[in-house]
Amino acid sequence: MTARVVIAPERWGEVDAPQIAEAMARGWRERNPATDVVSCPQSNGGADLVGVLAAARPDATVGVLPTRGPAGTEVPTPYVHVEDQGYRTAYLPMAQGLRPDGAVGDSYGTGQAIRELIWAGARRIVIGLADSGTLDGGSGLIAALADRPSQADHQHLAADVAGAARRVVRDHGVRLIAAYDTAIPLLGLTGAAATAQGSLGLDPYVAQAAEARMSAWAQQLQTALPGRPDLLTGATHRYDRTPGAGAGGGAGFALAVLGAELRPACEVVAEATGLGAAVLAADLVVTATLVFDWQQLTDSVVMQVGSVAQSGARPALVLAGRVDVGRRELMSLGFSGGYGVVQSPRTPLPCGAAQVVAAAQHLAHRVAGTWTPTHRRSDG
Missing domain, CATH: 3.40.50.10350 (Glycerate kinase; domain 1)
Structure with a gap:
């Protein structure tokens, strides 16, 4: 045979x-x-996520959302809709890229895309975190999801903005899944900024400055929106130490704060x-x-x-x-x-x-x- x-x-x-x-x-x-x-x-959750799902699923519907790109201009962000176990699921790659001047971009456009997909009726949204070219700890994503104006630096946001973004997700009953390509934490020697030195070719001083900003941002959110206590130790869960929190330039951290499940992209795509x-x-x-x-x-x-x-x-x-x-x-x-x-x-x-x-x-x-x-x- x-x-x-x-x-x-x-x-x-x-x-x-x-x-x-x-x-x-x-x-x-x-x-x-x-x-x-x-x-x-x-796919590992990068820019080809939409193409891989579209090739595999007869029920796939591909679309494009207009979002703000890393240079502040409008850029098309592709996504794909499928039906998974009764859920209308959207798969969205976070592929923002570098700015024209070589500086890292931010995650604002991804937050815009998530918000648009929620309003369009998606009840399960998978965000691929590979190839992001961002390094803002997900602050731009949270600002956009809370419908705050686009700014050059979102990491001075008041913590109530993160609370507003979380309410958007919860009030619409949306399940978020952050599909990471690498299980790095947000901060430290193996965190987002340290990794970006090699993957994005960042100057060490630029990476150190980004590390300091993300550290302050993480502390602010951890205080305002603390994680659940561990049932055995009583210690509060640290979002910044969640495996995958540093993926997508720290977007994994922001998504964890919003209640997302962080999973390896290879597993998520294999299932889909x-x-x-x-x-x-x-x-x-x-x-x-x-x-x-x-x-x-x-x-x-x-x-x-x-x-x-x-x-x-x-x-x-x-x-x-x-x-x-x-x-x-x-x-x-x-x-x-x-x-x-x-x-x-x-x-x-x-x-x-x-x-x-x-x-x-x-x-x-x-x-x-x-x-x-x-x-x-x-x-x-």
Whole structure:
């Protein structure tokens, strides 16, 4: 009987996951035309979140909201609506980007988008926090949600503004989910400002100033809107220490204050795209990323796909531009193998959309010759 392969990659650089999935599916079919290849692209909650959901869900409705961009101008913010368990759910990427002068943007536009979606009737809103290019502790998001005017710096807001934003969410019965790509806290050596030095190329002094502003902002909100006490210790929950609070330049912290549930984006997207069901119906699972290294070992698409495959007792492979994890480590993580376009860190990775797509297709074509099963599994 026909073998079935599920291909569930994330994006490679600037090439979105649906394009990578389609390229790999083409390569696999070229090598083994009889194989039933199923594309199930995934996302870490970044700018391709809408495209991934639109590709996976027949009931998806894509829309665009006009919001304020990082330079104060109007920019289109995409979103997608689906029906999840009786809820009208909206998925919204927080992809604001840097200002033209290289300074970090703020989260005001995302707050505007959330407010518009609430008024449009969404009762469950998932905000992807990857690729934000922001570093304001979510103060802009709270100001916009409370319908306060846009300002250059929102972190002097009175705490009652956060209370007003929280009431908007609660009065409309909205469930917020902050889908983070990394479980960092708001502050500290592994927090939002420290991480932004590398990811956004910030000057250390700029990052330190942002850390100080976010620290004061967090203290203000924690005092005005304290978290629930721990039932065992009695200690008040610290929103700024919640895993994922530092994601999105601290937008995760603001969303936690508003009552949002903070979850890894890879888990949220896997559920929304039906990855589990697709894996159970497959003989082989293939995931892919641009570089598979130690940074991918937590809260990543690759590890999420591998975990779902392992739970379903299905063999899984990693395809990448480059694999920096050894074979023994791959096997300990539950993968049957890993294959890269290039083998050495000294060899340049494919760049440019056309080159990346061609490399992904060629790699899948090569691997298909070895790994496509010759018979279907037995369901007995």
